[in-house]
Amino acid sequence: MSILHSLEHPVEAGVWRGSIPLEHRYTAGVAGERFLRGLKEGKVYATRCARCNYTYVPARLYCERCLSHLGEEAWLEVGLEGELLSFTQVHLDPSGHPLATPRWVGLVRLRGASGVLMHNLEGVTQENARVGLAVKAVFRPAKERSGSINDIRHFAPV
Numbered sequence: 785m786s787i788l789h790s791l792e793h794p795v796e797a798g799v800w801r802g803s804i805p806l807e808h809r810y811t812a813g814v815a816g817e818r819f820l821r822g823l824k825e826g827k828v829y830a831t832r833c834a835r836c837n838y839t840y841v842p843a844r845l846y847c848e849r850c851l852s853h854l855g856e857e858a859w860l861e862v863g864l865e866g867e868l869l870s871f872t873q874v875h876l877d878p879s880g881h882p883l884a885t886p887r888w889v890g891l892v893r894l895r896g897a898s899g900v901l902m903h904n905l906e907g908v909t910q911e912n913a914r915v916g917l918a919v920k921a922v923f924r925p926a927k928e929r930s931g932s933i934n935d936i937r938h939f940a941p942v
Contacts, residue, residue: 789826798804798845810918811907813845814845815843815844815845815854816842816843816898818859819841819842819843820931820932820933820935822861822930823923823929823931823932823933823935823936824930824931824935825863826923826926826929826935827858828841828861828862828863828864828894828921829843829856829860829861830842830843830859830860830861830862830894830896830897830899831843831844831845831858831859831860832849832854832860832928833847833849833852833854833858834857834858834926835847835850835852836849836850836852838898839860839896839897839899840854840896840897840898840899841862841863841894841897841898841900841901842899842901843859845912846878848927860896862894862895862896862897862911863894863895863896864894864920864921865894865895865918865919865920865921865942866889866892866893866894866895866897866918866919866920866939867892867893867895867916867917867918868891868892868905868908868913868914868915868916868917868918868919868920868939869890869891869892869893869900869915870890870891870908871888871889871890871891871905871913871915872888872889872890873886873887873888873907873913874886874887874888874889878919879915887905888904888905888906888908888913889902889903889904889905890902890903890919890939892919892939894921897931901933903933903936903938903939904937904938904939905919905938905939905940906922906937906938906940907940907941908940908941917941918941918942919939919940919941919942920939920940920941920942921936921939922936922937922938922939922940923935923936923937924936924937
């Protein structure tokens, strides 16, 4: 079958069995790198689209709504406090094994941001878990930070 031959039915497709060794490296990109450097400093940076009035956290280089370039004037620091928009209690690890102690994960919208971060929660219980709960980012000690989303240890009720 030539490369220009079109298939009439999917069963006509050929199969090549084997493996292809592939490597890849994910980079955070220009905006992502600046966002992560901010976390290392204990700050949360965002970008705001002047056209859409949408504030991206994590920061973006282009608006996903109108495709505008978000230049230097779009960068701002948002607060470390926000509100819990959604949450769940996790009972299994990624492999499906039960956790010794369940943990909480939530969607947090920081004050001044439109976008949300999904992150670990501490101090959230069955009694106080609710949409709208005021939370604050708790950072790792400065010496332990590496420029990762995990530089925020968790969010805790204010």
